[in-house]
Amino acid sequence: MSADLRLVLFDMDGTLVDSQGAITGAMAEAFAQVGHIAPSRDAILSIVGLSLDLAIEQLTPDMDAATRDAVVEAYKSSYMVSRQAAGRSHSPLYPGTSDMLATLNAVPEYLLGVATGKSQRGLDAVIAAHELTCFVTRQSADHHPSKPHPSMIHTAMAETGVAREHTVMIGDTSYDIDMGRAAGVTTIAVPWGYHPVDQLNADYIIDNFAQLAPLLHQIWKA
Structure with a gap:
Protein backbone atom coordinates (compact mmCIF):
# COMPACT_ATOMS: atom_id res chain seq x y z
CA MET A 1 0.00 0.00 0.00
CA HIS A 90 -33.88 14.28 -11.05
CA SER A 91 -31.19 14.24 -8.33
CA PRO A 92 -29.44 17.63 -8.27
CA LEU A 93 -26.05 18.13 -6.70
CA TYR A 94 -26.01 19.83 -3.33
CA PRO A 95 -24.56 23.37 -3.30
CA GLY A 96 -20.78 23.39 -3.48
CA THR A 97 -20.44 19.78 -4.57
CA SER A 98 -18.88 20.45 -7.99
CA ASP A 99 -16.34 22.94 -6.64
CA MET A 100 -15.44 20.66 -3.73
CA LEU A 101 -14.86 17.64 -5.98
CA ALA A 102 -12.75 19.72 -8.37
CA THR A 103 -10.65 21.05 -5.49
CA LEU A 104 -10.00 17.60 -4.02
CA ASN A 105 -9.40 16.01 -7.41
CA ALA A 106 -6.65 18.57 -8.06
CA VAL A 107 -4.63 17.27 -5.09
CA PRO A 108 -2.24 14.66 -6.56
CA GLU A 109 -2.29 12.28 -3.60
CA TYR A 110 -6.08 12.28 -3.19
CA LEU A 111 -8.14 9.50 -4.75
CA LEU A 112 -11.92 9.98 -4.77
CA GLY A 113 -14.51 7.23 -4.61
CA VAL A 114 -18.16 6.40 -3.98
CA ALA A 115 -19.74 3.86 -1.62
CA THR A 116 -23.50 3.91 -2.13
CA GLY A 117 -26.65 1.92 -1.52
CA LYS A 118 -27.66 2.66 -5.12
CA SER A 119 -27.65 -0.02 -7.76
CA GLN A 120 -24.78 0.04 -10.23
CA ARG A 121 -27.19 1.24 -12.92
CA GLY A 122 -28.43 4.06 -10.71
CA LEU A 123 -24.92 5.08 -9.71
CA ASP A 124 -23.71 5.09 -13.30
CA ALA A 125 -26.70 7.22 -14.33
CA VAL A 126 -26.01 9.89 -11.68
CA ILE A 127 -22.32 9.97 -12.55
CA ALA A 128 -23.14 10.36 -16.24
CA ALA A 129 -25.83 13.01 -15.66
CA HIS A 130 -23.50 15.21 -13.61
CA GLU A 131 -20.27 14.25 -15.42
CA LEU A 132 -18.64 13.11 -12.18
CA THR A 133 -15.57 11.62 -13.81
CA CYS A 134 -13.35 12.08 -10.75
CA PHE A 135 -14.22 8.82 -8.98
CA VAL A 136 -11.59 6.12 -9.36
CA THR A 137 -13.46 3.53 -7.30
CA ARG A 138 -17.24 3.07 -7.42
CA GLN A 139 -18.86 0.68 -4.96
CA SER A 140 -22.60 -0.03 -5.26
CA ALA A 141 -25.24 -2.21 -3.65
CA ASP A 142 -25.19 -4.74 -6.50
CA HIS A 143 -21.81 -6.11 -5.47
CA HIS A 144 -21.81 -5.91 -1.67
CA PRO A 145 -23.81 -6.65 1.46
CA SER A 146 -25.93 -3.68 2.50
CA LYS A 147 -24.46 -0.92 4.62
CA PRO A 148 -23.34 -0.81 7.39
CA HIS A 149 -21.32 -3.88 6.40
CA PRO A 150 -17.79 -2.60 5.61
CA SER A 151 -17.38 -4.54 2.34
CA MET A 152 -17.65 -1.44 0.12
CA ILE A 153 -14.88 0.36 1.98
CA HIS A 154 -12.67 -2.69 2.17
CA THR A 155 -12.99 -3.18 -1.59
CA ALA A 156 -12.33 0.50 -2.32
CA MET A 157 -9.17 0.40 -0.21
CA ALA A 158 -8.04 -2.79 -1.93
CA GLU A 159 -8.65 -1.33 -5.40
CA THR A 160 -6.72 1.85 -4.65
CA GLY A 161 -4.03 0.43 -2.40
CA VAL A 162 -4.77 2.94 0.37
CA ALA A 163 -4.51 2.01 4.05
CA ARG A 164 -7.40 2.52 6.45
CA GLU A 165 -5.57 5.26 8.38
CA HIS A 166 -5.41 7.22 5.12
CA THR A 167 -9.08 6.71 4.24
CA VAL A 168 -12.16 8.76 5.15
CA MET A 169 -15.85 7.99 4.69
CA ILE A 170 -18.22 10.93 4.22
CA GLY A 171 -21.97 10.46 4.58
CA ASP A 172 -25.29 11.66 5.94
CA THR A 173 -26.78 8.56 7.59
CA SER A 174 -25.99 6.20 10.42
CA TYR A 175 -25.46 3.48 7.80
CA ASP A 176 -22.57 5.46 6.27
CA ILE A 177 -20.92 6.32 9.56
CA ASP A 178 -21.39 2.83 11.04
CA MET A 179 -19.92 1.36 7.85
CA GLY A 180 -16.90 3.63 8.21
CA ARG A 181 -16.46 2.67 11.83
CA ALA A 182 -16.75 -1.03 10.97
CA ALA A 183 -13.99 -0.57 8.39
CA GLY A 184 -11.79 1.31 10.85
CA VAL A 185 -11.60 4.54 8.83
CA THR A 186 -12.16 8.17 9.78
CA THR A 187 -15.78 9.28 9.44
CA ILE A 188 -17.15 12.69 8.45
CA ALA A 189 -20.87 13.55 8.61
CA VAL A 190 -22.82 16.19 6.69
CA PRO A 191 -25.99 17.77 8.16
CA TRP A 192 -28.08 18.30 5.02
CA GLY A 193 -28.98 14.64 4.46
CA TYR A 194 -31.53 12.16 5.74
CA HIS A 195 -30.52 11.37 9.35
CA PRO A 196 -30.07 13.89 12.21
CA VAL A 197 -26.37 14.66 12.24
CA ASP A 198 -26.15 14.85 16.03
CA GLN A 199 -27.17 11.18 16.21
CA LEU A 200 -24.48 9.86 13.87
CA ASN A 201 -21.46 9.89 16.22
CA ALA A 202 -19.08 10.70 13.38
CA ASP A 203 -15.48 11.66 14.06
CA TYR A 204 -16.08 15.03 12.41
CA ILE A 205 -19.00 17.12 11.14
CA ILE A 206 -18.81 19.74 8.40
CA ASP A 207 -21.44 22.45 7.86
CA ASN A 208 -20.74 22.83 4.15
CA PHE A 209 -18.44 21.39 1.51
CA ALA A 210 -16.12 24.41 1.64
CA GLN A 211 -14.94 23.06 5.01
CA LEU A 212 -13.97 19.63 3.69
CA ALA A 213 -10.58 20.36 2.08
CA PRO A 214 -9.24 22.20 5.17
CA LEU A 215 -10.52 19.41 7.41
CA LEU A 216 -8.80 16.72 5.34
CA HIS A 217 -5.56 18.71 5.50
CA GLN A 218 -5.94 18.87 9.27
CA ILE A 219 -6.63 15.14 9.57
CA TRP A 220 -3.66 14.14 7.44
CA LYS A 221 -1.17 16.91 8.15
CA ALA A 222 0.82 14.66 10.47
Whole structure:
Protein backbone atom coordinates (compact mmCIF):
# COMPACT_ATOMS: atom_id res chain seq x y z
CA MET A 1 0.00 0.00 0.00
CA SER A 2 1.15 3.52 -0.77
CA ALA A 3 2.04 5.73 2.17
CA ASP A 4 1.38 8.83 0.06
CA LEU A 5 -2.11 8.25 -1.33
CA ARG A 6 -5.27 9.29 0.51
CA LEU A 7 -8.73 7.88 -0.22
CA VAL A 8 -11.82 10.08 0.12
CA LEU A 9 -15.04 8.06 -0.08
CA PHE A 10 -18.49 9.61 -0.45
CA ASP A 11 -21.99 8.32 -0.02
CA MET A 12 -24.24 9.49 -2.88
CA ASP A 13 -27.91 10.02 -1.89
CA GLY A 14 -28.23 12.70 0.76
CA THR A 15 -24.52 13.51 0.65
CA LEU A 16 -23.61 14.50 -2.91
CA VAL A 17 -27.07 14.58 -4.51
CA ASP A 18 -30.48 15.64 -3.20
CA SER A 19 -32.59 12.69 -4.25
CA GLN A 20 -35.30 12.84 -1.60
CA GLY A 21 -38.03 13.99 -3.99
CA ALA A 22 -37.13 11.27 -6.49
CA ILE A 23 -37.03 8.58 -3.80
CA THR A 24 -40.28 9.51 -2.05
CA GLY A 25 -42.07 9.90 -5.40
CA ALA A 26 -40.96 6.48 -6.62
CA MET A 27 -41.94 4.92 -3.29
CA ALA A 28 -45.41 6.44 -3.46
CA GLU A 29 -45.92 5.10 -6.97
CA ALA A 30 -44.52 1.68 -6.10
CA PHE A 31 -46.80 1.20 -3.10
CA ALA A 32 -49.78 2.48 -5.09
CA GLN A 33 -49.15 -0.16 -7.74
CA VAL A 34 -49.65 -2.93 -5.16
CA GLY A 35 -52.65 -1.24 -3.57
CA HIS A 36 -50.94 0.08 -0.45
CA ILE A 37 -50.35 3.55 0.96
CA ALA A 38 -46.67 4.46 1.10
CA PRO A 39 -44.99 5.02 4.46
CA SER A 40 -44.41 8.57 5.63
CA ARG A 41 -41.72 10.75 4.12
CA ASP A 42 -39.67 10.53 7.32
CA ALA A 43 -39.93 6.75 7.34
CA ILE A 44 -38.81 6.53 3.72
CA LEU A 45 -35.86 8.86 4.20
CA SER A 46 -34.80 6.96 7.31
CA ILE A 47 -33.93 3.88 5.23
CA VAL A 48 -32.07 5.70 2.42
CA GLY A 49 -28.60 4.19 2.23
CA LEU A 50 -29.66 0.60 2.72
CA SER A 51 -29.79 -1.76 -0.23
CA LEU A 52 -33.26 -1.58 -1.80
CA ASP A 53 -34.44 -5.06 -0.78
CA LEU A 54 -33.46 -4.47 2.85
CA ALA A 55 -34.93 -0.96 2.82
CA ILE A 56 -38.32 -2.21 1.62
CA GLU A 57 -38.21 -5.04 4.15
CA GLN A 58 -37.65 -2.56 6.98
CA LEU A 59 -40.52 -0.39 5.74
CA THR A 60 -42.94 -3.32 5.43
CA PRO A 61 -42.28 -5.83 8.24
CA ASP A 62 -45.82 -7.24 8.03
CA MET A 63 -46.08 -7.44 4.24
CA ASP A 64 -45.96 -10.84 2.54
CA ALA A 65 -42.85 -11.66 0.52
CA ALA A 66 -44.54 -11.67 -2.90
CA THR A 67 -46.07 -8.22 -2.40
CA ARG A 68 -42.80 -6.90 -1.05
CA ASP A 69 -40.97 -8.17 -4.14
CA ALA A 70 -43.58 -6.42 -6.29
CA VAL A 71 -42.90 -3.15 -4.44
CA VAL A 72 -39.18 -3.52 -5.09
CA GLU A 73 -39.68 -4.06 -8.82
CA ALA A 74 -42.25 -1.24 -9.08
CA TYR A 75 -39.85 1.12 -7.31
CA LYS A 76 -37.01 0.25 -9.68
CA SER A 77 -39.24 0.86 -12.70
CA SER A 78 -40.70 4.13 -11.42
CA TYR A 79 -37.32 5.50 -10.39
CA MET A 80 -35.73 4.65 -13.74
CA VAL A 81 -38.56 6.19 -15.78
CA SER A 82 -38.54 9.42 -13.78
CA ARG A 83 -34.74 9.62 -13.94
CA GLN A 84 -34.73 9.23 -17.71
CA ALA A 85 -37.39 11.91 -18.06
CA ALA A 86 -35.80 14.44 -15.71
CA GLY A 87 -32.09 14.03 -16.44
CA ARG A 88 -29.74 15.77 -14.03
CA SER A 89 -32.62 17.63 -12.34
CA HIS A 90 -33.88 14.28 -11.05
CA SER A 91 -31.19 14.24 -8.33
CA PRO A 92 -29.44 17.63 -8.27
CA LEU A 93 -26.05 18.13 -6.70
CA TYR A 94 -26.01 19.83 -3.33
CA PRO A 95 -24.56 23.37 -3.30
CA GLY A 96 -20.78 23.39 -3.48
CA THR A 97 -20.44 19.78 -4.57
CA SER A 98 -18.88 20.45 -7.99
CA ASP A 99 -16.34 22.94 -6.64
CA MET A 100 -15.44 20.66 -3.73
CA LEU A 101 -14.86 17.64 -5.98
CA ALA A 102 -12.75 19.72 -8.37
CA THR A 103 -10.65 21.05 -5.49
CA LEU A 104 -10.00 17.60 -4.02
CA ASN A 105 -9.40 16.01 -7.41
CA ALA A 106 -6.65 18.57 -8.06
CA VAL A 107 -4.63 17.27 -5.09
CA PRO A 108 -2.24 14.66 -6.56
CA GLU A 109 -2.29 12.28 -3.60
CA TYR A 110 -6.08 12.28 -3.19
CA LEU A 111 -8.14 9.50 -4.75
CA LEU A 112 -11.92 9.98 -4.77
CA GLY A 113 -14.51 7.23 -4.61
CA VAL A 114 -18.16 6.40 -3.98
CA ALA A 115 -19.74 3.86 -1.62
CA THR A 116 -23.50 3.91 -2.13
CA GLY A 117 -26.65 1.92 -1.52
CA LYS A 118 -27.66 2.66 -5.12
CA SER A 119 -27.65 -0.02 -7.76
CA GLN A 120 -24.78 0.04 -10.23
CA ARG A 121 -27.19 1.24 -12.92
CA GLY A 122 -28.43 4.06 -10.71
CA LEU A 123 -24.92 5.08 -9.71
CA ASP A 124 -23.71 5.09 -13.30
CA ALA A 125 -26.70 7.22 -14.33
CA VAL A 126 -26.01 9.89 -11.68
CA ILE A 127 -22.32 9.97 -12.55
CA ALA A 128 -23.14 10.36 -16.24
CA ALA A 129 -25.83 13.01 -15.66
CA HIS A 130 -23.50 15.21 -13.61
CA GLU A 131 -20.27 14.25 -15.42
CA LEU A 132 -18.64 13.11 -12.18
CA THR A 133 -15.57 11.62 -13.81
CA CYS A 134 -13.35 12.08 -10.75
CA PHE A 135 -14.22 8.82 -8.98
CA VAL A 136 -11.59 6.12 -9.36
CA THR A 137 -13.46 3.53 -7.30
CA ARG A 138 -17.24 3.07 -7.42
CA GLN A 139 -18.86 0.68 -4.96
CA SER A 140 -22.60 -0.03 -5.26
CA ALA A 141 -25.24 -2.21 -3.65
CA ASP A 142 -25.19 -4.74 -6.50
CA HIS A 143 -21.81 -6.11 -5.47
CA HIS A 144 -21.81 -5.91 -1.67
CA PRO A 145 -23.81 -6.65 1.46
CA SER A 146 -25.93 -3.68 2.50
CA LYS A 147 -24.46 -0.92 4.62
CA PRO A 148 -23.34 -0.81 7.39
CA HIS A 149 -21.32 -3.88 6.40
CA PRO A 150 -17.79 -2.60 5.61
CA SER A 151 -17.38 -4.54 2.34
CA MET A 152 -17.65 -1.44 0.12
CA ILE A 153 -14.88 0.36 1.98
CA HIS A 154 -12.67 -2.69 2.17
CA THR A 155 -12.99 -3.18 -1.59
CA ALA A 156 -12.33 0.50 -2.32
CA MET A 157 -9.17 0.40 -0.21
CA ALA A 158 -8.04 -2.79 -1.93
CA GLU A 159 -8.65 -1.33 -5.40
CA THR A 160 -6.72 1.85 -4.65
CA GLY A 161 -4.03 0.43 -2.40
CA VAL A 162 -4.77 2.94 0.37
CA ALA A 163 -4.51 2.01 4.05
CA ARG A 164 -7.40 2.52 6.45
CA GLU A 165 -5.57 5.26 8.38
CA HIS A 166 -5.41 7.22 5.12
CA THR A 167 -9.08 6.71 4.24
CA VAL A 168 -12.16 8.76 5.15
CA MET A 169 -15.85 7.99 4.69
CA ILE A 170 -18.22 10.93 4.22
CA GLY A 171 -21.97 10.46 4.58
CA ASP A 172 -25.29 11.66 5.94
CA THR A 173 -26.78 8.56 7.59
CA SER A 174 -25.99 6.20 10.42
CA TYR A 175 -25.46 3.48 7.80
CA ASP A 176 -22.57 5.46 6.27
CA ILE A 177 -20.92 6.32 9.56
CA ASP A 178 -21.39 2.83 11.04
CA MET A 179 -19.92 1.36 7.85
CA GLY A 180 -16.90 3.63 8.21
CA ARG A 181 -16.46 2.67 11.83
CA ALA A 182 -16.75 -1.03 10.97
CA ALA A 183 -13.99 -0.57 8.39
CA GLY A 184 -11.79 1.31 10.85
CA VAL A 185 -11.60 4.54 8.83
CA THR A 186 -12.16 8.17 9.78
CA THR A 187 -15.78 9.28 9.44
CA ILE A 188 -17.15 12.69 8.45
CA ALA A 189 -20.87 13.55 8.61
CA VAL A 190 -22.82 16.19 6.69
CA PRO A 191 -25.99 17.77 8.16
CA TRP A 192 -28.08 18.30 5.02
CA GLY A 193 -28.98 14.64 4.46
CA TYR A 194 -31.53 12.16 5.74
CA HIS A 195 -30.52 11.37 9.35
CA PRO A 196 -30.07 13.89 12.21
CA VAL A 197 -26.37 14.66 12.24
CA ASP A 198 -26.15 14.85 16.03
CA GLN A 199 -27.17 11.18 16.21
CA LEU A 200 -24.48 9.86 13.87
CA ASN A 201 -21.46 9.89 16.22
CA ALA A 202 -19.08 10.70 13.38
CA ASP A 203 -15.48 11.66 14.06
CA TYR A 204 -16.08 15.03 12.41
CA ILE A 205 -19.00 17.12 11.14
CA ILE A 206 -18.81 19.74 8.40
CA ASP A 207 -21.44 22.45 7.86
CA ASN A 208 -20.74 22.83 4.15
CA PHE A 209 -18.44 21.39 1.51
CA ALA A 210 -16.12 24.41 1.64
CA GLN A 211 -14.94 23.06 5.01
CA LEU A 212 -13.97 19.63 3.69
CA ALA A 213 -10.58 20.36 2.08
CA PRO A 214 -9.24 22.20 5.17
CA LEU A 215 -10.52 19.41 7.41
CA LEU A 216 -8.80 16.72 5.34
CA HIS A 217 -5.56 18.71 5.50
CA GLN A 218 -5.94 18.87 9.27
CA ILE A 219 -6.63 15.14 9.57
CA TRP A 220 -3.66 14.14 7.44
CA LYS A 221 -1.17 16.91 8.15
CA ALA A 222 0.82 14.66 10.47
